[in-house]
Amino acid sequence: MSDTREIAFLFIGGAHQVYHLAPVAAALSRRLPDTCITCVYPDAETGAALARVRTALDAPALKLDHVPPPPVADWLARATRRHTARKGPMLMRLAPRLRRARAVITPERTSANLRWMGLSKTPMIHFRHGAGDRAPSSEARLKAFDLVVVAGRKDVERAVEVQHLDPAKVRDCGYVKLDFLTHTHPEVAPLFDNGRPxxxxxxxxxxxxxxxxxxxxxxxxxxxxxxxxxxxxxxxxxxxxxxxxxxxxxxxxxxxxxxxxxxxxxxxxxxxxxxxxxxxxxxxxxxxxxxxxxxxxxxxxxxxxxxxxxxxxxxxxxxxxxxxxxxxxxxxxxxxxxxxxxxxxxxxxxxxxxxGLIDGAAERGAEIIAQTLYAKAA
The missing domain is CATH 3.40.50.2000 (Glycogen Phosphorylase B;)
Incomplete structure (x- = not known):
C-alpha cells in the first residue's frame, strides 16, 4: 500500500524501550514497502539499539532518523535534575513534523502530550514496554491514544478494568522484546569462572x-x-x-x-x-x-x-x-x-x-498497525 506520509515510531524514552517496539517497525517496513517507516531517536545509545534491530532483522528499508533535542532540553534537565525533562522540548520540536504523519507509534506515555501540540486528529498508537504488575499513574495517559497494544491478557484486563479503556481500543500481540531476543541474541558466555551460582x-x-x-x-x-x-x-x-x-x-x-x-x-x-x-x-x-x-x-x-x-x-x-x-x-x-x-x-x-504468545509477536504487532491504519486494504 503506497502512502506518501511517514509512519513515525518515536523512541524518546531511552534505549531500554527499543527492543519492545523497533522489531514491530522492522516488520511493518517489510509489510508496507511503499510506505516510509521511520524510527525517530534523540541519542546515540538509542540509535545503536535501533541499528542492531534493523541489521538483525534484515530490514534495510527501515529509516533511522536522529533528531537531537533542542538546547533548552538539556538546560531543563540540568535545572530540574531530571533526565526525563528532555521529553517535553523534544516533543515540541517534533510536533510540526508529526502533524503531517500518517500515524505516530510510541512505547512511552509522555507522547500523549502531542494531543495538545496540534495532533488532535493524527492516529496515535501506544505499545506498552514491559509487562509488570505495578500500575503507574502515567497509565492514565493511555486514553489519549487511539489504540493501545500490550503483550498479554493481564494487561488487556487491566487497561479495560482499571484504566477503563474501550475494549475495542486494546489489543494484545505477545511480548515483542522476547520474540526479538530469542531469535537474535548470541549465546551468553559465563560471567564468572568460579562455578558458583x-x-x-x-x-x-x-x-x-x-x-x-x-x-x-x-x-x-x-x-x-x-x-x-x-x-x-x-x-x-x-x-x-x-x-x-x-x-x-x-x-x-x-x-x-x-x-x-x-x-x-x-x-x-x-x-x-x-x-x-x-x-x-x-x-x-x-x-x-x-x-x-x-x-x-x-x-x-x-x-x-x-x-x-x-x-x-x-x-x-x-x-x-x-x-x-x-x-x-x-x-x-x-x-x-x-x-x-x-x-x-x-x-x-x-x-x-x-x-501471551511470544513467538511471532513483532509480526502480529505490525499486522495490528496495518489493519488499524489501512483496514481491509492492508
Whole structure:
C-alpha cells in the first residue's frame, strides 16, 4: 500500500524501550514497502539499539532518523535534575513534523502530550514496554491514544478494568522484546569462572518502590559470603540522573571474579545478565518476567515494609521468596532455590498471562498497525 506520509515510531524514552517496539517497525517496513517507516531517536545509545534491530532483522528499508533535542532540553534537565525533562522540548520540536504523519507509534506515555501540540486528529498508537504488575499513574495517559497494544491478557484486563479503556481500543500481540531476543541474541558466555551460582540484582528506578536505597547493604551481604556471585544490574533509568562521581562510587563496589556492578551498558537492556544468571533478586521491575521466561528461582527485597500479600501490584512476589530485611537477603535467595520446584508451574502460568504468545509477536504487532491504519486494504 503506497502512502506518501511517514509512519513515525518515536523512541524518546531511552534505549531500554527499543527492543519492545523497533522489531514491530522492522516488520511493518517489510509489510508496507511503499510506505516510509521511520524510527525517530534523540541519542546515540538509542540509535545503536535501533541499528542492531534493523541489521538483525534484515530490514534495510527501515529509516533511522536522529533528531537531537533542542538546547533548552538539556538546560531543563540540568535545572530540574531530571533526565526525563528532555521529553517535553523534544516533543515540541517534533510536533510540526508529526502533524503531517500518517500515524505516530510510541512505547512511552509522555507522547500523549502531542494531543495538545496540534495532533488532535493524527492516529496515535501506544505499545506498552514491559509487562509488570505495578500500575503507574502515567497509565492514565493511555486514553489519549487511539489504540493501545500490550503483550498479554493481564494487561488487556487491566487497561479495560482499571484504566477503563474501550475494549475495542486494546489489543494484545505477545511480548515483542522476547520474540526479538530469542531469535537474535548470541549465546551468553559465563560471567564468572568460579562455578558458583550467579544472582542478578535488578532494582527498579522509582525510589518509592525500589530497594536501591539499601543496595549498598545488599552488596555487602554478598561480599561477606562465598557461595554466590553477584551482578548488580538495576533498571538502566536508575543511573539517568547520576553524576560521573556517583557512577564511579557505585562501580568501585565491584570485586573482580565475584561482584559485577553495571549501571549503563547495553547488557542491562538486552537480557545478557538475565540469561546468564541462576537466581533473580529484585523488587518491582517487570524484568522479573523476562527472567522467568525460563523458570528459575526468584527472591525480592521488601525495602519499604510493604504489605504485599494480596496486593496485585506485588503478584510477582508470590513466585519466589521475600526478604523483609537486608539481613535476610541471603536467606531469601537460599529459600528461593530450595523451594523452586514448587514454583515452576506457577511461574510458567504467570509468564503466559503476562507475555501471551511470544513467538511471532513483532509480526502480529505490525499486522495490528496495518489493519488499524489501512483496514481491509492492508
Amino acid at each position: 550467579v544472582v542478578v540484582y535488578n532494582p527498579h528506578f522509582d525510589s518509592a518502590i525500589s530497594s536501591w536505597p539499601v543496595a549498598r547493604d545488599v552488596i555487602e551481604r554478598f561480599r561477606a559470603q562465598d557461595r554466590y556471585n553477584l551482578v548488580v544490574a538495576p533498571h538502566i533509568r536508575l543511573s539517568d540522573d547520576m553524576t560521573p562521581e556517583d557512577m564511579a562510587e557505585w562501580q568501585a563496589l565491584a570485586e573482580p571474579g565475584r561482584i559485577i556492578v553495571d549501571l549503563r551498558s547495553p547488557k542491562l537492556i538486552d537480557m545478557t545478565y538475565l540469561l546468564a544468571a541462576d537466581v533473580y533478586l529484585g523488587d518491582m521491575s517487570s524484568q522479573l518476567y523476562e527472567f522467568l521466561a525460563r523458570p528459575r528461582p526468584v527472591a525480592f527485597v521488601n525495602a519499604h515494609g510493604a504489605a504485599w500479600r494480596g496486593d496485585p501490584r506485588y503478584a510477582g512476589w508470590r513466585l519466589g521468596s521475600v526478604a523483609d530485611s537486608v539481613e535476610d537477603v541471603i536467606g531469601a535467595v537460599d529459600r528461593a532455590r530450595s523451594g523452586h520446584p514448587a514454583m515452576i508451574a506457577r511461574q510458567r502460568a504467570a509468564v503466559t498471562e503476562a507475555f
